[in-house]
Amino acid sequence: MSDITLKVNGRTHTLDIDPSTPLLYILRNDLGLLGPRFGCGLGQCGACTVIIKGAAVRSCITPTSTVQGAEITTLEGLAQDGTLHPIQQAWIDEQALQCGFCQNGQIMNAKALLDRNPDPTDAEIREGMVGNLCRCMTYYRIQAAIKRAANVISAARSASGKEVVG
Numbered sequence: 001m002s003d004i005t006l007k008v009n010g011r012t013h014t015l016d017i018d019p020s021t022p023l024l025y026i027l028r029n030d031l032g033l034l035g036p037r038f039g040c041g042l043g044q045c046g047a048c049t050v051i052i053k054g055a056a057v058r059s060c061i062t063p064t065s066t067v068q069g070a071e072i073t074t075l076e077g078l079a080q081d082g083t084l085h086p087i088q089q090a091w092i093d094e095q096a097l098q099c100g101f102c103q104n105g106q107i108m109n110a111k112a113l114l115d116r117n118p119d120p121t122d123a124e125i126r127e128g129m130v131g132n133l134c135r136c137m138t139y140y141r142i143q144a145a146i147k148r149a150a151n152v153i154s155a156a157r158s159a160s161g162k163e164v165v166g
């Protein structure tokens with residue numbers, strides 16, 4: 001056990017933990033952040049996706065010691081001041097989910113995708129989202145939600161002349 005400092009959703013936490021513990025367990029069990037979910041535990045489904053330093057990361061296979069001090073964002077960190085992130089709103093507007101289990105990870109991967117490519121083609125969305133599995137086969141609705149979110153974010157940026165979403 002040793003002290004590990006984590007920056008999650010803008011807050012700093014110092015925890016006395018086994019540094020080799022997967023980040024997913026720390027987020028869920030120690031910090032009470034249930035956005036990232038346990039699906040396979042093997043890095044193969046994407047349910048546990050969080051964003052670390054701008055990249056979508058599988059938290060179930062990420063030793064917590066390797067992300068000490070890095071900016072970590074979970075689903076809980078997307079909404080600002082009670083307002084859903086445009087990606088979350090687009091998910092609702094497109095009714096993207098069915099059972100919902102995979103969708104938190106899908107949203108986080110979509111966030112990382114749109115941050116690096118604000119206007120993806122359908123092919124780029126499919127390529128960017130390919131590792132996030134949905135056993136309910138909601139892929140077309142997810143794709144529609146990402147397109148909608150991209151349009152909303154683009155319009156907001158045009159209206160304000162600056163970046164308006166994190």
Ligand code: FES
Pocket residue numbers: 037038039040041042043044045046047048049058059060061
């Ligand atoms: S739970 Fe992490 S990739 Fe499946």
Ligand code: FES
Pocket residue numbers: 097098099100101102103133134135136137138
């Ligand atoms: S909505 Fe059920 S697994 Fe994706």
